[in-house]
Amino acid sequence: MARWDPNARERLIRAAVELFAEQGYEATTINEIAQRAGGLTKTTFFRHFSDKREVLFAGQEIHSRIMSEAIAEAPESATPLEMVKSALDALASSFPQERREVGRKLRTVVVNTPELRERSASKRAAHTAATAEALRSRGVSQLGAEIAAELGTRAFYTAFERWTTSPGTKTLAEHAHEVFLELKAALAVLE
Amino acid sequence: MARWDPNARERLIRAAVELFAEQGYEATTINEIAQRAGGLTKTTFFRHFSDKREVLFAGQEIHSRIMSEAIAEAPESATPLEMVKSALDALASSFPQERREVGRKLRTVVVNTPELRERSASKRAAHTAATAEALRSRGVSQLGAEIAAELGTRAFYTAFERWTTSPGTKTLAEHAHEVFLELKAALAVLE
DNA sequence: ATAGTGATGTGACTTGGTAACGTCACCGTA
DNA sequence: TACGGTGACGTTACCAAGTCACATCACTAT
Numbered sequence: 001m002a003r004w005d006p007n008a009r010e011r012l013i014r015a016a017v018e019l020f021a022e023q024g025y026e027a028t029t030i031n032e033i034a035q036r037a038g039g040l041t042k043t044t045f046f047r048h049f050s051d052k053r054e055v056l057f058a059g060q061e062i063h064s065r066i067m068s069e070a071i072a073e074a075p076e077s078a079t080p081l082e083m084v085k086s087a088l089d090a091l092a093s094s095f096p097q098e099r100r101e102v103g104r105k106l107r108t109v110v111v112n113t114p115e116l117r118e119r120s121a122s123k124r125a126a127h128t129a130a131t132a133e134a135l136r137s138r139g140v141s142q143l144g145a146e147i148a149a150e151l152g153t154r155a156f157y158t159a160f161e162r163w164t165t166s167p168g169t170k171t172l173a174e175h176a177h178e179v180f181l182e183l184k185a186a187l188a189v190l191e
Numbered sequence: 192m193a194r195w196d197p198n199a200r201e202r203l204i205r206a207a208v209e210l211f212a213e214q215g216y217e218a219t220t221i222n223e224i225a226q227r228a229g230g231l232t233k234t235t236f237f238r239h240f241s242d243k244r245e246v247l248f249a250g251q252e253i254h255s256r257i258m259s260e261a262i263a264e265a266p267e268s269a270t271p272l273e274m275v276k277s278a279l280d281a282l283a284s285s286f287p288q289e290r291r292e293v294g295r296k297l298r299t300v301v302v303n304t305p306e307l308r309e310r311s312a313s314k315r316a317a318h319t320a321a322t323a324e325a326l327r328s329r330g331v332s333q334l335g336a337e338i339a340a341e342l343g344t345r346a347f348y349t350a351f352e353r354w355t356t357s358p359g360t361k362t363l364a365e366h367a368h369e370v371f372l373e374l375k376a377a378l379a380v381l382e
Numbered sequence: 383a384t385a386g387t388g389a390t391g392t393g394a395c396t397t398g399g400t401a402a403c404g405t406c407a408c409c410g411t412a
Numbered sequence: 413t414a415c416g417g418t419g420a421c422g423t424t425a426c427c428a429a430g431t432c433a434c435a436t437c438a439c440t441a442t
Contacts, residue, residue: 003390003391004390004438008390029428029429030428030429040390040391041392042429043390043391043392043431044389046429046430047389047390051429051430052428079381079382081381082382117313118312118313119309121309121313122312125312125315141377141380143349143370144377146345147374147377147378147381148381150341150345151338154338179334182334186332186338187335187338190271190338191270191271191273220397221397222397231421232421232423234400234421234423235420235422241399242398243397243398
């Protein structure tokens with residue numbers, strides 16, 4: 001795996017995750033990452049990722065696309081919450097069990113690094129906005145779309161946290177289903 | 192207003208807001224800010240703010256405190272949404288009309304700068320978490336508290352946006368009241 | 383062979399952010 | 413009046429993130 005091998009992007013991601021897990025995010029230099037990814041350099045890193053944080057969140061727009069498409073394809077008669085539910089199922093189902101270990105590592109690093117928590121919050125907000133936009137083009141009102149989207153996002157993140165931190169062998173989709181039900185129950189008790 | 196005058200912190204904030212509004216955030220250097228704030232230096236800036244973004248968000252923990260206290264003091268019989276409502280009123284009422292112009296400027300800069308949008312999202316998440324925590328210590332369930340807190344935060348931010356961008360002379364508290372009602376109405380149509 | 387193309391490297395630069403150490407104003411006390 | 417202490421501030425030097433212009437390498441097609 002040397003300089004001119006293909007998949008530099010994937011190698012960079014892998015190297016970054018490894019180094020962050022070993023030494024922590026702040027203690028790891030971009031040069032280090034590039035070096036471990038087959039003797040690359042800082043410049044190449046920045047050709048693939050806009051900044052140091054992004055290497056851990058790259059490709060996350062796919063999640064928004066999955067949810068948006070599921071919402072667009074939901075049956076005519078679906079309520080906003082039903083659209084969100086099918087979007088949530090679609091997204092959660094796209095995570096194979098094998099990714100659980102990586103997810104766990106990822107989550108640990110992010111949770112322990114303010115800089116990454118910040119980026120995570122930002123991504124989460126963007127994802128919520130994209131979902132709300134998809135709901136709006138299905139005719140849902142602005143505020144209604146925002147609330148429903150927020151519920152979906154919250155369900156996903158909560159499910160992801162349980163998936164990566166709880167001992168069982170449940171699927172992410174199963175967790176998501178559960179959380180969604182709990183969320184709807186909690187909704188009923190609010191007032 | 193020279194080097195050893197008091198209120199360096201306030202002078203730094205004022206200088207930063209001015210410069211960001213004039214030249215944009217990225218085009219403004221920390222040395223510039225410190226210089227305009229009465230011949231100060233970078234070091235002094237960092238003694239008052241942990242990083243360049245923070246100068247625009249400093250003192251925002253107060254908002255969380257206001258909401259938390261209102262929730263703690265809500266009547267025994269209050270539902271979660273009623274607690275959030277009184278917290279929202281308390282927070283919105285703490286913004287005098289005079290701050291509207293500053294708020295408008297602030298918002299413009301933040302909206303046009305990715306780096307600041309990110310910090311804003313992070314602050315918003317922290318605020319939501321603090322509110323949820325306050326609700327939980329009033330006995331609300333974890334997920335219920337998170338949803339209710341999210342609704343309150345969303346109401347506040349939406350109200351703030353309307354306050355700073357709409358032409359009328361309505362108070363922030365009035366906007367917040369309206370948004371809260373709309374939010375509850377939207378909630379009912381979700382499923 | 384050669385020319386083009388895309389991925390990579392080099393080197394120099396700006397700026398955010400940190401740290402060690404020195405300096406100035408002010409205040410209380412002897 | 414002199415003295416010492418204490419914050420707030422400055423100086424200097426440094427590191428790493430991020431940008432840019434320009435050079436180089438591998439590969440492919442003509």
